Amino acid sequence: MEYKDYYKILGVARDASADEIKRAYRKLARKYHPDVSKEPDAETRFKEVNEANEVLKDPDKRAQYDALGSGWHAGDEFRPPPGSGGGRREYEFSPEEAARFSDFFASIFGGAGRGAGFGDVPPGARDRGFARRGADQTARLRISLEDAYHGSSRQLSLEMPEFDKDGRLQTRTRTLNVRIPAGVTEGQQIRLAGQGGPGMGGDNGDLYLEIELMPHPIYRSEGRNIHLRLPITPWEAALGATVPVPTLGGTVSLKIPPNSQSNQRLRLRGRGLPGKTPGDAFIELEIVNPPADADAARSAFEELSKHFAGFNPRARLGV
Amino acid sequence: MAQHETGIEGVLLDEQTRVSITEMTRVCGVSVEQVRLMVGEGLLQPGGGAGPDNWSFSGVEVRRARRALRLQHDLELNLAGAALALELLEEVEQLRRRVRALEQQHGVICEVD
Numbered sequence A: 001m002e003y004k005d006y007y008k009i010l011g012v013a014r015d016a017s018a019d020e021i022k023r024a025y026r027k028l029a030r031k032y033h034p035d036v037s038k039e040p041d042a043e044t045r046f047k048e049v050n051e052a053n054e055v056l057k058d059p060d061k062r063a064q065y066d067a068l069g070s071g072w073h074a075g076d077e078f079r080p081p082p083g084s085g086g087g088r089r090e091y092e093f094s095p096e097e098a099a100r101f102s103d104f105f106a107s108i109f110g111g112a113g114r115g116a117g118f119g120d121v122p123p124g125a126r127d128r129g130f131a132r133r134g135a136d137q138t139a140r141l142r143i144s145l146e147d148a149y150h151g152s153s154r155q156l157s158l159e160m161p162e163f164d165k166d167g168r169l170q171t172r173t174r175t176l177n178v179r180i181p182a183g184v185t186e187g188q189q190i191r192l193a194g195q196g197g198p199g200m201g202g203d204n205g206d207l208y209l210e211i212e213l214m215p216h217p218i219y220r221s222e223g224r225n226i227h228l229r230l231p232i233t234p235w236e237a238a239l240g241a242t243v244p245v246p247t248l249g250g251t252v253s254l255k256i257p258p259n260s261q262s263n264q265r266l267r268l269r270g271r272g273l274p275g276k277t278p279g280d281a282f283i284e285l286e287i288v289n290p291p292a293d294a295d296a297a298r299s300a301f302e303e304l305s306k307h308f309a310g311f312n313p314r315a316r317l318g319v
Numbered sequence B: 001m002a003q004h005e006t007g008i009e010g011v012l013l014d015e016q017t018r019v020s021i022t023e024m025t026r027v028c029g030v031s032v033e034q035v036r037l038m039v040g041e042g043l044l045q046p047g048g049g050a051g052p053d054n055w056s057f058s059g060v061e062v063r064r065a066r067r068a069l070r071l072q073h074d075l076e077l078n079l080a081g082a083a084l085a086l087e088l089l090e091e092v093e094q095l096r097r098r099v100r101a102l103e104q105q106h107g108v109i110c111e112v113d
Helices: A005-009 A016-031 A042-057 A060-067 A095-100 A103-109 A145-150 A232-241 A297-308 B019-030 B032-041 B059-074 B078-103
Strands: A118-121 A136-143 A154-161 A169-180 A189-192 A208-214 A219-222 A225-234 A240-246 A250-257 A265-268 A279-285 B001-011 B010-015 B017-022 B055-058
Touching: A005 A016, A005 A042, A016 A042, A042 A060, A042 A095, A042 A103, A060 A103, A118 A225, A136 A169, A136 A279, A145 A219, A169 A189, A169 B055, A189 B059, A219 B078, A225 A240, A232 A240, A232 A279, A240 A279, A265 B017, B010 B059, B017 B019, B017 B059, B019 B032, B019 B055, B019 B059, B032 B059, B055 B059, B059 B078
Parallel strands: A136 A208, A169 B001, A225 A279
Antiparallel strands: A118 A136, A154 A169, A189 A208, A189 B010, A219 A225, A240 A250, A265 A279, B017 B055
């Protein structure tokens, strides 16, 4: 396993005072809290920072860690010193605590901890006597807008802490086949009761799946509403026309009123993501000129120019 | 050891889902009193009747409550601080979405002399 440099993780010197450690920890905890941070590795960093703090804030654990010596570098291959079973002190950890800590931590302080997704414990779930509810787990689910529209099934592989028959904590890979209902939107959560971490004489925790919609090449979603920019020709805009428009549910015909302009928005009611109140599709018009790359095309534009000699689209700008 | 489980259906925590106060306390691992405090702070806005017994919350509020509790616990905030952090976070998320939308609408920049 890899040696972890807890001082480096918190960005403090090896002789840092308890106050300095606390300050550094608080600052990093705010920065990398998974509910706050947008950094892609926030979860991992938050766990590392918590682990470093767990050790360095406690004088006993810090002394034990310091006793490994200062010759180590982060990432060095680490083997627990021989005979560490004898004089070393074992600490008691709850399963959800142990699940947060690395193998390196466990090799020094006990508690067969392994990383297991980002486990979180409802604060009130701690300390209810012996019966302990399992930790809640949260996992992100990246799905396409098409899957959000139609609904789909996903197979998930999750690492879960679990007790073996001797009561030791182990990590087990579980494969779940989860149904995603039609009409989910960005940031929504699906709660799978009892599918989280195992309880100890109490209920299992819950598993929360948080929906993340992948960016779509043509649509943009806002809640249940879908936005689309629709290119149209100058004559379709001027004269009005019925044109095909793609929607998540398939192609529909859209009537463009005469005298339309770029950036005008048309609403297709109920053509957004489904739900009790389905979202709408908003079609934003964008007038696109045909290329003027041939003599015939250029003369057609010259005809237009002659005909609309008095038209000044910049009148409002005062020029 | 891998284990397969098939066809698990969860509950979508959206605006339509209604959650009673008992379910809320169980899901968040908190007491009725703590839920009452969150309501008092304006963090949660229950529907239903006047007394806590008749309160019902939307699925979206389950996420809010859990998030507020996590922030409160992990960053050692008080409830008012967690409520403020949550409101600001939600505003930032909304602004980010707007920015992304506006960026998509912007055309390609063409340099001209």
